[in-house]
Amino acid sequence: xxxxxxxxxxxxxxxxxxxxxxxxxxxxxxxxxxxxxxxxxxxxxxxxxxxxxxxxxxxxxxxxxxxxxxxxxxxxxxxxxxxxxxxxxxxxxxxxxxxxxxxxxxxxxxxxxxxxxxxxxxxxxxxxxxxxxxxxxxxxxxxxxxxxxxxxxxxxxxxxxxxxxxxxxxxxxxxxxxxxxxxxxxxxxxxxxxxxxxxxxxxxxxxxxxxxxxxxxxxxxxxxxxxxxxxxxxxxxxxxxxxxxxxxxxxxxxxxxxxxxxxxxxxxxxxxx
Amino acid sequence: xxxxxxxxxxxxxxxxxxxxxxxxxxxxxxxxxxxxxxxxxxxxxxxxxxxxxxxxxxxxxxxxxxxxxxxxxxxxxxxxxxxxxxxxxxxxxxxxxxxxxxxxxxxxxxxxxxxxxxxxxxxxxxxxxxxxxxxxxxxxxxxxxxxxxxxxxxxxxxxxxxxxxxxxxxxxxxxxxxxxxxxxxxxxxxxxxxxxxxxxxxxxxxxxxxxxxxxxxxxxxxxxxxxxxxxxxxxxxxxxxxxxxxxxxxxxxxxxxxxxxxxxxxxxxxxxxxxxxxxxxxxxxxxxxxxxxxxxxxxxxxxxxxxxxx
Numbered sequence: 001x002x003x004x005x006x007x008x009x010x011x012x013x014x015x016x017x018x019x020x021x022x023x024x025x026x027x028x029x030x031x032x033x034x035x036x037x038x039x040x041x042x043x044x045x046x047x048x049x050x051x052x053x054x055x056x057x058x059x060x061x062x063x064x065x066x067x068x069x070x071x072x073x074x075x076x077x078x079x080x081x082x083x084x085x086x087x088x089x090x091x092x093x094x095x096x097x098x099x100x101x102x103x104x105x106x107x108x109x110x111x112x113x114x115x116x117x118x119x120x121x122x123x124x125x126x127x128x129x130x131x132x133x134x135x136x137x138x139x140x141x142x143x144x145x146x147x148x149x150x151x152x153x154x155x156x157x158x159x160x161x162x163x164x165x166x167x168x169x170x171x172x173x174x175x176x177x178x179x180x181x182x183x184x185x186x187x188x189x190x191x192x193x194x195x196x197x198x199x200x201x202x203x204x205x206x207x208x209x210x211x212x213x214x215x216x217x218x219x220x221x222x223x224x225x226x227x228x229x230x231x232x233x234x235x236x237x238x239x240x241x242x243x244x245x246x247x248x249x250x251x252x253x254x255x256x257x258x259x260x261x262x263x264x265x266x267x268x269x270x271x272x273x
Numbered sequence: 274x275x276x277x278x279x280x281x282x283x284x285x286x287x288x289x290x291x292x293x294x295x296x297x298x299x300x301x302x303x304x305x306x307x308x309x310x311x312x313x314x315x316x317x318x319x320x321x322x323x324x325x326x327x328x329x330x331x332x333x334x335x336x337x338x339x340x341x342x343x344x345x346x347x348x349x350x351x352x353x354x355x356x357x358x359x360x361x362x363x364x365x366x367x368x369x370x371x372x373x374x375x376x377x378x379x380x381x382x383x384x385x386x387x388x389x390x391x392x393x394x395x396x397x398x399x400x401x402x403x404x405x406x407x408x409x410x411x412x413x414x415x416x417x418x419x420x421x422x423x424x425x426x427x428x429x430x431x432x433x434x435x436x437x438x439x440x441x442x443x444x445x446x447x448x449x450x451x452x453x454x455x456x457x458x459x460x461x462x463x464x465x466x467x468x469x470x471x472x473x474x475x476x477x478x479x480x481x482x483x484x485x486x487x488x489x490x491x492x493x494x495x496x497x498x499x500x501x502x503x504x505x506x507x508x509x510x511x512x513x514x515x516x517x518x519x520x521x522x523x524x525x526x527x528x529x530x531x532x533x534x535x536x537x538x539x540x541x542x543x544x545x546x547x548x549x550x551x552x553x554x555x556x557x558x559x560x561x562x563x564x565x566x567x568x569x570x571x572x573x574x575x576x577x578x579x580x581x582x583x
Contacts, residue, residue, distance in 0.1 A: 006491070010390045010394070011394075011398065013390055014387070014390050014391070014394070014398060014402050017383075017387060017390075017402065017406075018401060018402050018405050018406075021405040021406050021408075021409055021459065021462075023424065023430065023431075024409075024417075024420040024421055024423075024424040024430075024456075024459060025405075025408070025409075025420060026430065027420065027423045027424060027429070027430055028416075028419070028420055028423075031423075081310075082310045082311050082314060083311065085307035085308070085310060085311065086307060086308045086310070086311035086312075088307045089304055089305055089307055089308055090308070093304055095305075103576060106576060107569075107572050107573065107576055108315075108319060109572075110512075110513070110516045110568060110569075110571065110572030110575055110576075111516075111565060111568050111569065111572060112516060112519055112520030112541075112564055112565070112568045113520065114520035114521075114522050114541050114564075115520055115541070115544075115561045115565050115568060116319075116322045116323060116326065116561060116565065117545075117561075118326070118544060118548045118554060118557040118558050118560070118561045119322040119323070119325045119326035119329060119558050119561055120318075120322045121548070121549075121554075122325065122329055122334065122554045122558065123321060123322055123325050125336070138314065138318060139318045141314060141318075142314040142315055142317070142318035142319050143318070143319065145311055145314060145319075146315070146319075149311060174304075174307075178307075199411075202413065203413030203414060203415075205413070205414060205415050205522075205523040205527075206522050206523055210549070221413055221415050221523075224415050224416065224419070225415045225523075225527055228415070228418075228419050228527065229527075236423065239419060243416045243419055243420075246413065246416065247411075247412055247413060247416050250411055250412070250413060251408070251411055251412075254407075254411045
């Protein structure tokens, strides 16, 4: 095969792959703006925002999205604060069990969270925490922590100790030097961790599905599932509009941190701790 | 769960962790104080449920009936039941098929294939392909399920396309495992693609050129040079995607609900069914424990594979 032919073959293959991946999206995009949308992505000349208008009400969109913002936001803030604190001694001191601790965290990131949901539910039920959003946020933060601590520690390692030494000379303790020197210098890292946790929880379906009891507490991930299983067979256009509204924040936030996450995938091969 | 660990500029080699301790340090306990909130959360909400599952999987805990107020120790009863349960065996087999089909074969191979094809392509081509593949990854799983549900359903897009070949059918009914496998390949390939793009960019170009000069064909260069160099990335990628796929719940649950019948009921769905529909919490926890042990084994293999520098 000549070079040109190989190049053409590669381009054709990439085009086929891109089309195949775009395929399932087509229906959502088309159905959302077509007033008489069915399951088929059949383009017609009709165009309206009626589907969006139909779902923009308190029960369908506003309340679930507010719940999602509260749950994901609270989890992200709590995770960032707790992991930011934990990263400090791990990054700054030679701890006797520091390496063991980091390896244990890395091991924990591999455990399937889905698997522990039955015992978690049973625990929540026993201690009367079933249906409590704050208790669920604590659980979500704990499940995000192993990974967040890893990221935070790596960011913190990038802040030179010499800058902190200057603060110590001025009489600042670790609390002040952490708050005034280290955290501000790693602000982009803090933002990446926060957004990363937020986006993950935004899409989280199983945990709220299991741990929350009332529909008015549920985040959009669960509401959209309920909507889908109840009206999915009739209100396609509305389901599509709902999907787009719910998906947009995740996409926007992903694009925002994309640049910072870009170089990070080489870490499947090696991890710096 | 993802492997992304963002690399900041690393500390200059050889520089001490701390040139001088803070002057007002107050012993080891005080230095460890910032770790405390994280430890408390991890112990209560991560270690707690795991230990709790160890306990209740040996009891007859249920949510209804007499055992709900007064559960008792039943020894290995749940596990004996588990290994003799045809539905569990069915679910385990389906989980195996799902992991092999969608992760090991699907995502892994397709991800590597796309990463290879993209090498040396122009910026525009790369960003278009990356864009759609990553978009499928970023979309929340329930939305992904809705997309695929409509794409594959009886009057869906795929059947419209296939109608003129006479191949249209209700895919979610006739081939539910194929449907959820395809959906998961679609959703997860981006991760493998990104891992392999990074790994391939570390393969020195002059090595490949040298092999080409020696007359090695494209395939020979791939198997002889590229593959051995990215071996570690392949293995750890396989471990990570296996761990993610093993516990996959939302996508399958929203697409088929495990059905028709139990035709796509993987272990997480069977566990959910037993625990939350039949309220067999003890039995469900025994299943959870089996999944945790399998997950832990894969996670340990992953830890052995990667190089952790400290």
